[in-house]
Amino acid sequence: MCGIGGIAARNLTPEHVTSARAMTAALLHRGPDSNGIEVVDNCVLANARLAILDLSERGRQPMPDGERACWITYNGECYNAAELRTWLESRGHVFRSGTDTEVVLHLYGELGDACVEKLRGMFAFAIWDSRQRRLFLARDRLGIKPLYYSLEPDRVVFGSEIKTVLASGLIARRIDAPAVRLFLQLGHIPPLSAAIAGVQPLEPGHFATWQDGAFATKRYWDLTPHRGDSASAASATESASAAISETLSAKLVEAMRLHLISDVPVALFLSGGVDSAALGSLAQHAGAKMLTALTIGFEDKACDESDSSRRTAELLGIPHNVLTLSAHEMLGELDHAIWAMDAPTVDGLNSYWICRTAARAGFKVALTGQGGDELFGGYASFEYFERFTRVAGRLRWFPQSAARAVFDHDAFPFRWRKLSYLAGAADPFIAAELAVKIHFLDRDLATLMDADLIRAGGPAISPDGDTDASRHLRRWAARAAGCALPEKIAYLDVHAHLEPRLLRDGDAMSMAHSLELRPVFLDHELMEYAFSLPASLRMRKKKLLLDAMRLLMPPATYQEIVTRPKRTFSFPYDRWLSVDLRPAIEAAFEPQRLRAVGVLNPSAVRRVWRRFLAHPARVGWSRVWSLFVLQRWCETMKVTR
Numbered sequence: 348m349c350g351i352g353g354i355a356a357r358n359l360t361p362e363h364v365t366s367a368r369a370m371t372a373a374l375l376h377r378g379p380d381s382n383g384i385e386v387v388d389n390c391v392l393a394n395a396r397l398a399i400l401d402l403s404e405r406g407r408q409p410m411p412d413g414e415r416a417c418w419i420t421y422n423g424e425c426y427n428a429a430e431l432r433t434w435l436e437s438r439g440h441v442f443r444s445g446t447d448t449e450v451v452l453h454l455y456g457e458l459g460d461a462c463v464e465k466l467r468g469m470f471a472f473a474i475w476d477s478r479q480r481r482l483f484l485a486r487d488r489l490g491i492k493p494l495y496y497s498l499e500p501d502r503v504v505f506g507s508e509i510k511t512v513l514a515s516g517l518i519a520r521r522i523d524a525p526a527v528r529l530f531l532q533l534g535h536i537p538p539l540s541a542a543i544a545g546v547q548p549l550e551p552g553h554f555a556t557w558q559d560g561a562f563a564t565k566r567y568w569d570l571t572p573h574r575g576d577s578a579s580a581a582s583a584t585e586s587a588s589a590a591i592s593e594t595l596s597a598k599l600v601e602a603m604r605l606h607l608i609s610d611v612p613v614a615l616f617l618s619g620g621v622d623s624a625a626l627g628s629l630a631q632h633a634g635a636k637m638l639t640a641l642t643i644g645f646e647d648k649a650c651d652e653s654d655s656s657r658r659t660a661e662l663l664g665i666p667h668n669v670l671t672l673s674a675h676e677m678l679g680e681l682d683h684a685i686w687a688m689d690a691p692t693v694d695g696l697n698s699y700w701i702c703r704t705a706a707r708a709g710f711k712v713a714l715t716g717q718g719g720d721e722l723f724g725g726y727a728s729f730e731y732f733e734r735f736t737r738v739a740g741r742l743r744w745f746p747q748s749a750a751r752a753v754f755d756h757d758a759f760p761f762r763w764r765k766l767s768y769l770a771g772a773a774d775p776f777i778a779a780e781l782a783v784k785i786h787f788l789d790r791d792l793a794t795l796m797d798a799d800l801i802r803a804g805g806p807a808i809s810p811d812g813d814t815d816a817s818r819h820l821r822r823w824a825a826r827a828a829g830c831a832l833p834e835k836i837a838y839l840d841v842h843a844h845l846e847p848r849l850l851r852d853g854d855a856m857s858m859a860h861s862l863e864l865r866p867v868f869l870d871h872e873l874m875e876y877a878f879s880l881p882a883s884l885r886m887r888k889k890k891l892l893l894d895a896m897r898l899l900m901p902p903a904t905y906q907e908i909v910t911r912p913k914r915t916f917s918f919p920y921d922r923w924l925s926v927d928l929r930p931a932i933e934a935a936f937e938p939q940r941l942r943a944v945g946v947l948n949p950s951a952v953r954r955v956w957r958r959f960l961a962h963p964a965r966v967g968w969s970r971v972w973s974l975f976v977l978q979r980w981c982e983t984m985k986v987t988r
Contacts, residue, residue: 423470490551524804619655724886
C-alpha cells in the first residue's frame with residue numbers, strides 16, 4: 348500500500364521534476380517507509396511506500412522491469428499475485444522481489460492494458476512504457492483505491508489524493524461550483540466531479556492512457572445487476588437455498604484467506620453487528636494466527652457498542668481493545684481530521700478514529716466490513732426507497748409546485764420538506780432516491796452558496812428540471828434500466844453511495860494514519876456471485892449472510908449474534924455540535940471567515956445554525972456538520988472561490 352503521483356508532459360522540464368518532489372512530500376502519510384521519484388523520458392513518477400509484502404529494499408518504488416523499459420508506481424494489494432507470479436514464471440519472467448508490485452508490472456509486460464482484467468484486489472497504479480512513450484493509469488473495479496488527475500493539452504498530473512495533485516503547484520486551488528452543489532445535496536462529491544476545478548477522479552473499473560497529449564479512458568469492468576423478475580427468481584432459488592449458502596460460505600472463506608495475505612500483523616475492526624462478527628469467524632476459518640479486534644466506544648452509552656463488541660470478541664476468542672472517545676479528544680484532533688478527509692464529506696469521522704487507534708497500536712493493515720450492508724441488505728433505508736417509489740408513482744399527476752407549497756417551508760423539519768420531491772416526478776425511482784438522500788433542497792442552494800460562486804457555476808437546474816444530484820443518480824439508474832425495483836436500489840447503493848462516499852472516506856482516513864483497510868466483502872468475485880442472486884433473496888436484513896455463516900459459526904455464537912438487535916454506528920453529533928464543538932462551529936461561521944473563503948453565504952449559514960440550536964431535530968446534525976466541514980476544508984486546503 349502506497350501513495351502515488353506523477354506528471355507526463357510533451358516537454359518535461361526541471362520545474363515538473365520539482366513539482367513531483369513536492370507531490371512526494373504530500374504523500375508521506377500514505378507511505379512512511381520509503382519514497383522516491385524517477386524521471387523516465389517525458390514522465391516523472393513519484394511514490395511513497397507503506398511496506399506490507401516483502402519489507403526489504405527490493406520493494407522500493409518507482410520500480411522498473413528487468414529491461415528498464417517500463418516503470419511502475421503502485422498503490423494497492425493484488426491478492427492473487429502468487430498465482431499470477433507462477434503463471435508469469437512459466438512464460439519466462441524473472442522476479443527480483445516478493446512484491447505484488449513487480450507481478451503487476453510484469454503482467455503489464457505480458458498482457459498490456461488487459462492486465463487489469465487478471466488482477467484480484469484493490470489498486471491504483473501508473474506505468475510509464477518507454478517503448479511507446481505512453482502512460483497507463485488504472486484503478487480497481489470498485490474504486491477502493493483512489494486516483495485523481497488534472498489534464499491540460501500538454502500534460503497530465505495524477506496522484507492518490509487531491510492534496511497530491513494540488514502539491515504540484517500546477518493546479519489552481521479553486522473550488523468547483525457544481526461539486527459544491529453536489530456536496531451540499533448528497534453529503535459527498537461523486538465522480539465525475541472533484542472538489543477542485545480542473546481535477547477529477549479516474550472512475551472505478553476504468554483505465555486511462557496518455558500519449559503525446561492524447562488522453563483516453565476505458566471501462567474494463569462493471570457490476571451487472573440481476574435482471575428479470577426478481578420475485579419469481581427468488582422463489583426459484585429459495586429451493587436451492589442450502590446450495591447457495593454452501594457456495595456463499597466457501598466464497599466468503601476464500602475472500603478472507605486472500606485478504607489475510609500480509610507480512611505484517613492484521614487488525615479487525617469490530618462493532619457489535621453481524622458483519623464484523625462474520626469477519627472474525629471467517630478469519631479463524633481462513634487460518635488467521637494473530638488477529639486483534641479494535642472497537643470505538645463512547646461515553647454516551649446511547650451510541651456505545653463496546654459491550655456487544657466485547658462479547659463478540661469473547662465468543663470468537665479474539666483479543667480485543669476498546670478506545671473510548673470523548674468530545675474533548677475529538678475536538679483536539681478535529682483540524683487533522685478535516686485535513687485527512689482530502690475532500691468534503693459528511694461522513695468519515697468514525698473511520699478516522701478507528702484507524703487512528705489501529706495505527707497507534709502498531710498496525711499497518713486492518714480488515715473492515717465495508718460492503719456488508721450493500722451486499723446483504725443491512726440498511727433500513729432500503730424499505731424507504733421502495734415505499735417512496737410507490738408513493739411517487741401515485742403522485743406523478745400532482746404538481747410539484749403544489750407539493751412544495753405544502754411541504755417546503757423553512758419552519759418544517761427537513762425530512763418533511765424532502766417529501767416534495769415525490770410529487771410530479773417524471774421518474775418515481777429518482778424522486779425516491781432524492782427524498783431519502785438529499786441534505787439540502789434545490790432552493791436552499793440558491794441562498795446557502797455565495798452569489799458569485801453560483802454565477803460561476805452556471806445553471807443549477809437544467810431546462811428539463813435536472814440538478815447535479817439528480818443527473819448523478821439518473822446516470823446510475825440508467826445502467827440498471829429494466830431491472831426490478833429492489834435490483835435498482837441495490838445497484839445504486841453500491842455505485843452512488845458505497846463507492847463515492849464510504850470507500851473514498853475509508854481510504855482517505857486510513858491512509859492519513861498510514862493504515863491499509865481491506866474490505867473483505869468487496870472481493871469482486873464474491874460481489875459478482877452475490878449480484879447474480881436476486882435482490883429480493885439477497886437483501887433480507889443479512890439473512891443470506893447469516894445462513895452462510897451458520898455453517899461456520901459454533902451454534903451458541905451464531906444464535907447470540909443472530910438475535911442481537913441491529914444498531915447503526917453513529918457518533919453523538921447532536922450533543923457534540925450544540926455543546927462541545929459549539930465554539931469551533933461559531934468561529935468557523937463568523938461572517939469574515941466565510942467571506943474570506945467565498946463559498947458560503949454568511950447570513951444563510953447563520954440562519955441554519957440558529958435554527959439547529961433552537962430545534963436540533965428539525966434541522967438535523969448532518970446539515971450543520973456539512974456546512975462546517977465545507978468551510979473548514981476550504982480553509983485547511985487554502986481553497987477559495
